[in-house]
Amino acid sequence: MKYTVFPTIDLQEVPQDEIDKRNLVPRKSVNESETLMKCQHYAELFPHKMIKTIADDGSEELSFPYPVYEGDDLNVLLSGPAWASMKSLPWILVCLLIGLVVWMRCNPHDPSTVYIKGDTVRIRDTIRDTIPRPVKETLKRTDTVYLPILIDTTTDRTVEGDSAPVLIPITSKEYKTDNYRAVVSGYKPSLDFMEVYREKEIITLKPKRWGLGLQVGYGYPGGLYVGGGVSYNLFMW
Numbered sequence: 001m002k003y004t005v006f007p008t009i010d011l012q013e014v015p016q017d018e019i020d021k022r023n024l025v026p027r028k029s030v031n032e033s034e035t036l037m038k039c040q041h042y043a044e045l046f047p048h049k050m051i052k053t054i055a056d057d058g059s060e061e062l063s064f065p066y067p068v069y070e071g072d073d074l075n076v077l078l079s080g081p082a083w084a085s086m087k088s089l090p091w092i093l094v095c096l097l098i099g100l101v102v103w104m105r106c107n108p109h110d111p112s113t114v115y116i117k118g119d120t121v122r123i124r125d126t127i128r129d130t131i132p133r134p135v136k137e138t139l140k141r142t143d144t145v146y147l148p149i150l151i152d153t154t155t156d157r158t159v160e161g162d163s164a165p166v167l168i169p170i171t172s173k174e175y176k177t178d179n180y181r182a183v184v185s186g187y188k189p190s191l192d193f194m195e196v197y198r199e200k201e202i203i204t205l206k207p208k209r210w211g212l213g214l215q216v217g218y219g220y221p222g223g224l225y226v227g228g229g230v231s232y233n234l235f236m237w
Helices: 008-013 016-021 039-045 072-078 089-106
Strands: 003-007 034-038 051-054 060-063 118-129 136-152 157-176 181-186 194-205 210-219 223-232
Touching: 003 008, 003 039, 008 034, 034 039
Parallel strands: none
Antiparallel strands: 003 034, 051 060, 118 194, 136 157, 157 181, 210 223
16 A cells, blocks of 8 residues: 655645545644645545656656655654654553552552661660579489598598599579570579670661652643653752
């Protein structure tokens, strides 16, 4: 199928009923300065503009006064900025926005899994209990220890091969506060002191000034608009 492109102002020469009779809706360029029409319809509406050429054999050939496009050449023409219509862009953005909202509703995220970059300050608190008191004392077992027998307390001389059994109770003591829990065991065990080092993180979030997204609003004098854009926050509160 062949098409020709001609100045839109030429349509003023054709009565509107001639266009309606053929059910034509001429396609115009973005700035409406040019019109695209089938070559057959152009020849019917503008017969006086057709160029007649007489061949060597005496036959007449008709040619168009403006460029003719077909096939790949026509596709390249219509995909160019002069003919690519942007009227459907707002509706495309609206569909994308609706799709994004539906996806967010169907896929709720867990706030605990969101990581926000910011400044992190670590503070270490030291808690020290100087005189801890056990809250629980339990006898775990009794060990038997054989100690050598002293025969002279002044020289610590002992009897070789002779000893006396001594029972030693092994106890377990539990120390517990709101900040720690410690358990020690042994013969008369004691906890001299306890230090607990607690780290605290303070995260200061950095709000982003730059953003990219879809926009819906109302402007004067254009009225309602839908579009996308880049934003920068000058002031934040």
